[in-house]
Amino acid sequence: MMFDVLDRRVQYAAPRPIQSAVRNALAPNGSTLFMQEKSLTLEDVLTALTDTQLTTATPLSSVAIDSRKVAAGSLFCAFVGERVDGHAYVSLAFEKGATAALVEQVDSAYAVYDDEWDGSLPVQIHVASTMIALQQIARYWRQQFPVRVIGITGSVGKTTTKELVYSVLSQRYQTLKSEGNFNNEIGLPLTLLNLKSHHRMAVLEMGMYDLGEIALLADIAAPDVGVVTLVGTVHVEHVGSQAALARGKRELVEGLSADGIAILNNDDPLVMGMIPYTKAAVFTYGMTEGADLWASHIRPHGINAVHFILNDGEMAIPVRLPLPGVHSVYTALRAAAVGLLEGLSWEEIVAGLEAYQTPLRMITKQLPNGATLIDDTYNASPQSMIAALDLLGNAAGRKVAVLGDMLELGVDEAAGHERVGRHAAGIADVLVVVGRRAEMIGRAAVANGINTEQLRYAADALAAVTIVQEIMTEEDTLLIKASRGIALDQLVSHLLDTHHS
Numbered sequence: 001m002m003f004d005v006l007d008r009r010v011q012y013a014a015p016r017p018i019q020s021a022v023r024n025a026l027a028p029n030g031s032t033l034f035m036q037e038k039s040l041t042l043e044d045v046l047t048a049l050t051d052t053q054l055t056t057a058t059p060l061s062s063v064a065i066d067s068r069k070v071a072a073g074s075l076f077c078a079f080v081g082e083r084v085d086g087h088a089y090v091s092l093a094f095e096k097g098a099t100a101a102l103v104e105q106v107d108s109a110y111a112v113y114d115d116e117w118d119g120s121l122p123v124q125i126h127v128a129s130t131m132i133a134l135q136q137i138a139r140y141w142r143q144q145f146p147v148r149v150i151g152i153t154g155s156v157g158k159t160t161t162k163e164l165v166y167s168v169l170s171q172r173y174q175t176l177k178s179e180g181n182f183n184n185e186i187g188l189p190l191t192l193l194n195l196k197s198h199h200r201m202a203v204l205e206m207g208m209y210d211l212g213e214i215a216l217l218a219d220i221a222a223p224d225v226g227v228v229t230l231v232g233t234v235h236v237e238h239v240g241s242q243a244a245l246a247r248g249k250r251e252l253v254e255g256l257s258a259d260g261i262a263i264l265n266n267d268d269p270l271v272m273g274m275i276p277y278t279k280a281a282v283f284t285y286g287m288t289e290g291a292d293l294w295a296s297h298i299r300p301h302g303i304n305a306v307h308f309i310l311n312d313g314e315m316a317i318p319v320r321l322p323l324p325g326v327h328s329v330y331t332a333l334r335a336a337a338v339g340l341l342e343g344l345s346w347e348e349i350v351a352g353l354e355a356y357q358t359p360l361r362m363i364t365k366q367l368p369n370g371a372t373l374i375d376d377t378y379n380a381s382p383q384s385m386i387a388a389l390d391l392l393g394n395a396a397g398r399k400v401a402v403l404g405d406m407l408e409l410g411v412d413e414a415a416g417h418e419r420v421g422r423h424a425a426g427i428a429d430v431l432v433v434v435g436r437r438a439e440m441i442g443r444a445a446v447a448n449g450i451n452t453e454q455l456r457y458a459a460d461a462l463a464a465v466t467i468v469q470e471i472m473t474e475e476d477t478l479l480i481k482a483s484r485g486i487a488l489d490q491l492v493s494h495l496l497d498t499h500h501s
Contacts, residue, residue, distance in 0.1 A: 037197045041057045046125070056119070062074045063193045064098075070098050075102065076101040077130050080130075094122045100113075103127070110122060112124045142222060149224050150223065161331050162204075164331050173201045176195055176203070183205035188205075192220070204221055218254075226260065231245055232382065232383040253278035260281070262274070263285065263341070266286030310332075312340065322356055324394075325388075326387075335349075377491075381416070397477050400471065402488065404434035404461075405486050421444025421448065422445070425444070425446075426448070428445075432458060435482070442455050461486060465490075
């Protein structure tokens, strides 16, 4: 028997907000005092896919899509990828102790769940689409808990916002968060399947590559709160325009119920343009008094922290955020807004902001020769490039910017690179541009006042290694940033290896 979960979707009631009586039943650390622990079982999986109610309970230790991560008691999901077919590893997953496997292709050597299944394990669950089945299970599982779900999307700042929101909410509530880059149609369901009864909050990052993807994620997660960072130009190449990108990000606030809350960036017109499209209440944040929550008196503290004042009506709350750059204040505003709307005190919110400790994609390291390295090679957009340059501007010593191509900008490619070049001209003492597109950064920098003697061109990461080694001194702060496809992480690795040898 094969379960075509495309035709078996069940409409579940929208989650109800946690009432004050439930909030009052939480212990100081956010753990529940009244609910018996509940974890995912094989029977939950079968109920989600078939509506069959079983009385037995076979616990599942985890859900894995990689056979190398299968543990005893796991549910293994066999995905057919571009290069690897997970069905080739079903037998290995069972050998490692998996209890069950979601499959599109049945292996005759193992039992298959159907009307005549005798309960023997391990068992295969035959579905039309492994991905849709995983999503359906996650949708069902999310609805089993009165958890508050906070969804976060935007062109930049999603991951750091998620981490800071988690830090704030964890001051009072047991909170689940998506790990790493688990922000897509597979990663988000896997995160939701880690929900347990003690969780009172879940903070989920929602990414997009094309239109319709965030709508799907919102349908699965049923968020109570939607946070939008800003609409930039990342992935414009795939959706066609920045306006289309805004429509894609808007899918999060469109998916909120009338009981939900949309937390929107008051300083981004494209984000504020989402207001007519949501049924939810709207709460704004920004750098001016027109926002519901706004920041003032912003003072960068080198490349390690930033000081500012949070303004909430007549209240003014001083904060020292252990994140670099003025752009990080926006991240703090989002996290503070979530905490405020979820009932935390300002003491708890500030404690969560100031206690934030997690690895950043932007990594600052001291090289043995005395130079400071700012490694921000994870990805790049015009907005994140400018934010990184602003951080470099607060650094000590000579400021060296190594900037590579920004990919997937589509029609905004020329304007985006030129904008970065204009900004770099006012900050960098030395500018190294890497790649064909980055030449536009260099030309714009020259047109805006940077001396040609301060500018170097490199065709690729390998060529950049030679240039950087030639120019770098112990007094430098070195920013390295580009889209991942330019492979400037190789430059970082070479510098670290060279200076440690």
